[in-house]
Amino acid sequence: MLEAPALSLLTGGEAVAVAVRQIDPDVFPVYPITPQTPIIQSFAQMVADGQARTEIINVESEHSAMSAAAAAALAGARTLTATSSQGLALMVEVVYIAASLRAPVVMAVGNRALSGPINIHADHSDAMLARDTGWVQLFAENAQEAYDLMLLAPRLAEHPEVRLPVMVGLDGFTITHSAEPVALLGDAKVQAWVGEYRHPYPLLDTANPVTVGPFAMPDSYFELRYQLQEALERVPGVLEALCRGYARLSGREYAAFESYRLEDAERALVVMGSAAGTAKEAIDRLREQGEKVGLLKLRLFRPFPAQALREALAHVPHVAVLDRALSLGSFPPLYAEVCAALYGSPTRLQSYAGGLGGREIYTEDLMRLFGELAELPAGPTRYVGLRR
Amino acid sequence: MPSLKTLAHNAETDVRFTGGHSLCRGCGAPTVVRTVLNSIPTPVVVVNATGCLEVATTRYPTTAWGVPWLHLAFENAAAAASGLETAYRALRKRGAIPDEPLTFVVFGGDGGTYDIGLQALSGALERGHRFLYVCYDNEGYMNTGIQRSGATPFAAATTTSPSGRRDYGKHQTRKDITAIAIAHHIPYVAQAAISHWQDLSDKAVRASQQQGPAFLNVLSGCALGWGHPPADTIEVVRLAVETRYWPLYEVVQGHYWLNHRPERPLPLEEWLSRQDRFKHLFASENREHLTELQALVDAEWTQVEARAVVDAPWFEARPEMRGGRV
Amino acid sequence: MPENLTGPTLRRIPGLFEEVKPPLGDLEAVVEAERCLRCGGPYASAPCLRACPAEVDVPAFVGAIAEGDPGRAAAVILEANLLGGTCARVCPTEILCEGSCVLHHEGRRPVDIGRLQRYATDFAFGLGLKPRKVARPNGLRVAVIGGGPAGLAASGELAALGYDVTVFEARREPGGLARFAIAPYRQNVEPIPQEVELLHRMGVHFRFGKPIDTPEKLRDLEAHFDAVVLAVGLGQDVEVKYEGDELEGVWDSLVFIEALKTGQPPKVGERVAVIGGGNTAMDVAREALRLGATEVTVLYRRTEAEMPAFPHEVAEARQEGVHFQWLTLPIRFLGRYRLEAVECQYVRLGEPDASGRRRPEPVSGTEFRVPADTVIKAIGQRPRQEFLAWVEGLKLSGGKVEVDPATGQTGNPRYFAAGDAAGGATVVQAVQSAKAAVRGLDAYLRQGVGA
C-alpha cells in the first residue's frame, strides 16, 4: 500500500535532518562544518522543539564526534552523526576504529573538497579518503535519495549479518543546500521500519562485561581484519533484501546502482552523486538525437559491487567513468575500481575527472563527453571543465 | 569512605581487574586502577586511552578487566566516555536499560591526558558529562620507550630529552594539568599518589559521587622510566609526596583542600637521588638546575598551600562530602 | 601547625585546663576510625592489640566507631579494660598501641587510638553505662585494699566473675594517683566517677575514708574475706632532704599536682626548676608553664639517654619550651624566705650501677646556681613499707611487693598484689596487673573450693 506522495520542499540537508528526526536516534554527536551544518542546525531545532528524544552531544571536534559516536553505538545506543571534508579527514583515525569494532554508526557526509587550498564545495575527495576504512559508503543523487538512503542506512548498519558503520554521501551545496520536492514517509512508518536497535554485547551491560578494542598481535590481527572483509562482502545481499522491503514501504526502488537507458547503450557513463542527474538529462538529449548512450549511477561504492557492475556493463563497448575526486599521482579512484571490476572484459574504458571543489559539471560537458567517447582513442584521464 | 578491608571485600565479590597482564614488574598503574575501581560502589564502565595500561592488559584474546572496557585510540578517551555517558542517559531516559547508577571511569596516561588527549578532555569537562577521568601519571611516554611528555619534570632525562655532555635533560617545566582541569570549573579535581592509597580511595569515592565531571591526577610510578628497582616504586612515589614535589590536594566545588602536609618535608634530593633520570643533576655542573627544580617545587607548593583551606577539616564544612585525611 | 613554623616566638602553650588532645567530634571520630586498616586476622592479632597491656581489641572498637556504633565500641573496650575511659587519656599511646600502628610503615600518622577510645567511652558514659555481664554470685568474698586504678580494675574483674568484692580506700574519693597525680592537660574531667559508678552497678562495695591503718584492721579483714588484693600503690615522694627544704616555693610533685587538681593552683613565679627525669617530672614541668612560668628548667643528673620519661614526653615538653639541664645534681636550695636559686653541681657518669645505668659522680669545684622561685621535686615515690610489713609472709624487693607475674600471688597465698605496689608505672599496667592478679586469685580460690 503506497503512501500518497505529499511532497515537501526541502534542501538535501533538511531532508537528512527529517530522516534523522524520524529515526529518532538515541545519541547524535556532532560538530559543525560547512556544508553539513544545515543538517545539524535543522535537527537541533527539532530536538529543541521536542520532536525527537535524541541526546545531541556538541563535541569539540570531529575526532571526538566519531569517538563519541562509536562509543555510544557500542554502548547499545542507536547513534547517527554527520560531517564533511576536513571533518571527515580529522576523524578518519576513529572512522577506521569504528568499523573494526563493528559500531553500526550512520553518518551523513556533505561531500566537499579537501584542503588545500581550503574550499567548501562539492567534491568526493573526502569520502575517498575513507574508502578503505571498512565503512559501507552510499552516494545520493538528490535530496530524495539522501532521505531514503538515510532511512535504509540504520537497517543495513545494524543488520546482524553486517554490523558495520554506514556513510551516506550527498554533494555539498549542490544537494545539501538545494531545495527540491521530497516525498516523506510518516513518522510511525519510519519508526516501524527502523525498529529497535539491539547490540549483542553492549558496554552498558555490566553483568556481562566485555573488553572492546583490545591489542592484537601478528597472531590475531590478520584474522580480525579479514572478518571485516567478510562482513562487507555480505552487504550487497543484505542491501538488496532491504531495498525490496523499502520499496514495499515507500514505492521507491533502490539498489546498489541504477541503470538508466543502459539496455541498448553503446556508450555509457559511470558516475556517483548529483552529476548523475545531469547525466540523465544529457543522455535524454542525446537519445533524442538517436545516440545510444546510457548511465550507470553507482550508489554503493563500498563494498564495491564489482560483479554486478561487470554484468551490467558487459554489453557496452565504450564506458566512461567520471570521478569527482583525484587520486593524486594515479588513476582517479572510481575509475580504478571500475577498471578492476571490468578487467578482461572487451569494454573500452576511459577515465574522466571533473567537478572538483564545486566546479560545475554542465549538461553540455557531459554531452561533449559522450561525443568524444566514441571518437577519441582511449587515453589517460581527461578533465572535464579544467581551465588550461 | 571504604576501608582496606572493604576494598578487599569488593574485589572478592566483583573482580574488576585481575593479574595475568603484561605490565612491568612493580608497575604503579595497577594500583591506581585497582584502588579506584574497588572503591567505587556502583558498577563501572571503563574507557582506556592507548598506553602501557591498555596494551598490556588486553592482548587479544585475553583481558585483565572484569568490567566493561573500551579502548578506541590515544587522544579520544574522554570523547569516548562522553559517548558512553550520553548513551547511558539516553537509554535510561527511554527505559531501555535498568534505572541503576553507573560510573564511567577513564584511565589515561600522562601522554594521553596532558598532551594528545587534552582537547578531548577539555571538551568533555566543559560539556559536563558525569564521568571520572583518572590520569595515571608516570611523567613520560613510557609505552613507546620513555620519551618526554608535557608531564615530564624539568631537568629529567628521557630518550627524547636526554642528558649528555652538553645538556641537562628536559628544558621545560611540567605542565600543570590539574590546574587546567580546575580552570574548567568542574565539581571535583584532585591530585593523588599511589603511595597514599587511602587518600586515593577516598578521592575516587568522592569523585564518583559528583553530578558532573571529576578529574583525578594520580602520580603513578615507572621503575623502567624513572630508573629505580621495581620494588621501590611505592617508596619513590611516597618520597615525591613527602618532598612536596607532588602535593596531595583537591578542589571541591572550587574550594581547595590540602590533604596531606608532610610533617617534616624532605629536601627534593631525597626523591631525585633515587631515580636514574635525575642522576646527572648531581654532577657539579648541573647543580644549578637542581636548585632551579627545588625552587619550582617550592613555588608550586606555596601556591597550592596559599589557596588551600588547611585549618579546618573540610568535612566539617561539608559534612555530606566527608572523607579521610592522610 | 607545620613544625618548621613552630619557632619559640610562635610557641603557644595551651591554657591551664586545656587538654592537649581535645575530644573528637562525631564526624571526626568516624573519619579517624576509617583510617584504621583493621589489622588482625587468622594469623597474628593486630599490633595495637598486642601492644596494649590491657589487651583491648583496638581494631574491633575502632571498627565499631567507623560503622557509627560508639556504644558497641565502648563495650569492646570495657570488656578488656574497665578503666578504658581513664586509660584513653593517660595511656602513653605513643609507645603502646599507636606506636605499633602499621600506618607508621607507610610514613603516615598512626590512628589516633587514644582519642577514639575516649570518644567511645565518653559516649557510653553520656548514655549511662551498661555494666559488664556479671556471673552468678559464687559465695566468695574478696577485699581490695586501695581504690586506685589497680584496685578498681581488680574489683570489677572480680565482680564479673561472681565474687562479693569490697574496696577499701583511705581517701574519701576513688581514683588514687590516676585521680590526684595526673596532670590536667592530660585529662581534664576524669571519667573515674563514672567508672566507679559502673563498678558499683556490677555489685562492688566501696568503703571510702576507711584506711586500713592498723594491723588489727588487717587481721579483721583477713577473718572476713577469702582473699585480699593489695592495690595500695606507692606512698609519698621519695624523701630526699635538701638544705633549704623549708623555703617557700619548694614542692613535692604529688602535693603540687594534687593542689593543682583540687582547684588551688600553686603560685609558681617566673622561674621554675624541676628535679627528676621521669614522666612525673615532665608533667609538672609542663604544668608549670601553663601556670605562667616563663622559664622552666628540668635538672637531671644523667643525660637524656638515661631519662626514664617516655621520649615523646620529653620531646613534647621541649617543644613547649621546657629547658633541660643534664648531668646536674642539685645540692641545696638557697633563699631567705622564698626560694631564690638551686645550687647544683655538675656530675660525670662513672661505672654502671645496680640498675645498669652509669652512676653519676659529682665533680667537685663545678658548683653553680640555677635561679628559681619554685622548685618541684619529682624524684619518685616510695613504697608503703610500714603497711606491707603487717602482711604475714609478704616479701619485698626493691621496695615493691614480690609477686608471681602470671598470677599476682604474693608470698602470702591469700594475698594478691597489683598496681604500683607490685611494680609498673602506668594506669594501663595497673589494669594489666589487676587482670593477672584476678586470674591468679580466681584459680587459687577455685582450687580451694574444689579441694
Add this chain to the structure above:
Amino acid sequence: MREIRWHGRGGQGAKSMSQVLAEAWLRQGRWVQAFPEYGPERSGAPVTAYTRADARPIRIHHAVRNPDAVVVLDPSLLGEVPVTAGLRPGGFVLVNSPESASSLAERLPGVRVLRVDGSALARTAGGNYANVVLLGAVAGVLGEPALEALQQAFAATFAKLSPEAVAVNFKALEAGYRAALEEAERPGPGAVQAAPTPREDLPGAVVLAQDAPHPRTGGWRTGLKPAVRLEACVNCLLCWVYCPDAAILTENQAFVGFDYQHCKGCELCVKACPTAAIEMVPEGLELVGQGQLTPRTQGGRHA
C-alpha cells in the same frame, strides 16, 4: 647461512646479544641480520630475538623458522615457551642453567641439549649478566665468530661502559667461549613446529571477560618468590593494595596466600609489609614458622 634464535626475558639482554653476535660476524666479513620480536610485554616477559649470518647478502625478512642454534638465557622459559620449535636437524639448544644437562634433556626430549651455568660464570668473572657468557658459549660451539671479534663487537656496542665493566664482560665472554659445556640428549619427538590454534573470533574483536584466559606471568620471576611467615602476618593487606598483579589472594578479607601463577616477583609486597612477614625465597621453598625454609610439599596456592 647460520640462523640463531635467542630466548630471554625483557631486560636480560637477548636482543643486545643478538646484535653483538651479528656485529662480531660482520667484523669477520659476513653478511648479517639481527632483530627482535616486539609485543606489548614489559620487562620480565618472554622475548625472542634472532641473528643471521651468511657469506652472501641476506635478503630474507622474516623470523628464523629453523634455527641452527637456540640460546635460552633463562631456564624458567622452558615450561613457558616452545624453545625447540623448528630446530634444524643437527642443531642444538644451549640453556643457561645450574641444572644438569641430562635433567634439562628430560624436559627437551629429542634434541641436543647443551648447558652452561652462565650466571655462575658471570659472577666468577665479576659481572652480573649471564647473557654475555651465553654469547661466548654459542660462538664457542659454532666455532665462529672468533673471540676477539666478539670482544670488539661488545666494546663497540656498549661504548658507554667503563673500561672496568668492559674488562669484566670480556672475561665473561671468554669464560663462555672456552667453557666445557655439558651435553645430553634423550629420545623423544624432537623439535616440532607449533601448529597455530584455530580461534573463534567474535565480531569486532570483542572479548567476553568471563571466558577470557589470564596468561601466566609467574614465569617472570627470576628465581625468587615471595613467601610469608603467617605468624607474623597481621592481615593489614598493605601487600594486597600495592600488588600490581593482583597476586595477593584473600578470602573473607583475609590474606590466604600468593597467586604464583601471576606473581612477577617485583617485591613490592615485601616492602609493603609492616611486620616483615613477607620475604623473597628461592622457588620451590616455603617459609614456615620462625622463618625456616622447607621444600614445598604440594602445588597450588600456599601462603
